[in-house]
Amino acid sequence: MKGISAGKFMEKKEIQRNDFPEYTKCIESREHCAESGWYAFDFMLTGPMSEAYIGKLKKIGGSFLFLTMLKKPFFKLEAENYIIKGVLGNDFFRMAVQDDAKAELSRVEKYLVELCTNQKK
């Protein structure tokens, strides 16, 4: 805690909490072919994704990969019928689903809305 008061620490924590961007919309990705036949969608957010926010996305479920040593760290969450991937600091992430797993999109949308609501509480 050297060089940082309790008050400052709280303020920093507050900033991190408020760093959670709000989910705005889900749009079909421009790169239709990129995900080998899966349907790709981009989830648009109001601001950049922090490490804490990405940590929360892990809860959606699946194998989590986080390449922190890249110029801009990349994460990927992979389950049987969907893939979520994005880059730290970007205001969007991609979700690719199989044709019969589009319900997963709604589940993630719901989770993102709840994430923001819970944060504001």
Next chain:
Amino acid sequence: MEDKVIYLNHAATSYPKPRCVLKAYTAALEALPAGQFRGEIRGINDGAMDRCRTNLGKILGIADAKRIFFSSGATDAANLILEGLGIQADQIVTTATEHNCVLRPMYNMTSIKGIPQIVPCNQYGYVDPELVEAAITFQTRAIVLNHCSNVTGCIQNAAEIGFIAKKHHLLYVLDVSQSAGVIPVEAENWNTDAVFFTGHKGLFGVQGTGGYYLKETIPCRPVRFGGTGYNSERIYYESGQEEYEVGTQNVPGIAALNAGCEYVIKKGIQNIQKREVKLIQYLYCKLAEIKDIKIHGDASRITGPVLSFHSTKMKASDIAYILQNSYHIVTRAGLHCAPLIHSFIGAPSDGTVRVSISCNTRKEELDALAEALYEITGAFQKAVLTKE
């Protein structure tokens, strides 16, 4: 280089367009419009289409440039040719390297029945002309060939396959979408009967332009009919009276394409090819040093300005995503609309990462790509998967 985008997706569309192309496009839009055979307006747009035809003829080795017709692109042209020739799919010999602009019409047009004979390629994407000849049967009527693969950049021996087509009295249709403007094409010397091209790749035109050459003696039924501003009293066409450009043509796009053609002619196709081959071979050597990366191509062969690779550890889509979003390097991942070639070149089912350059690509941009790939593959080797 912090936030500057490095664009290595020229096989999809070239970018940025030369200044002369932008100026020609704008000038054509600002000038009084002139339609083909319509009106009396004299200005920069008057004769724009014929000037472009002449320049395209120089690039594609076609002296009879009046037989070059404009379309909205290579896909449009391929559909018009394949349907217009009235050949059934099972009468066509084609290759595993073809793009969907050829494959999909063959497999889906209601007027075209059967399945084409697909000649395999080797691990580099090269189609042996002897295999093409061996695939010809008594019912074959045409050979359709992709001159340069948009996946591996491999250039086919279009001259020899043209010779085979002539020997067997077959129609010969050549797709020069990837080679026009970057590799010498000699359509007439290679005995082609039809050649189709796109305007927005190596010719530096804008999207929505392209066309095809149709040898005068080849019977090709027009697929579209409509106004041409010419012989308006004629409603029914007798054989030999066919018109292939109907409706209002994309004159500003064609003016831009003409400027792109002039840019290519001024630079010289041989010079363009020489520079691009040098750059691709340089990139090949850089990427060959990276562990876990497998390149689909042969550095010793002269290739087109395309190189594909895959990682033995990571998905192509992940690599391209990271390159674009972490490093601002634009490549392309997937099957590249050429679905058959991948199993022959040993690519995974999700395809490859494709790097495609232009004559204006700089060596430093390829260095930045190689450096990024070093970091990405290195990071992945050290990464630990966790499960929620």
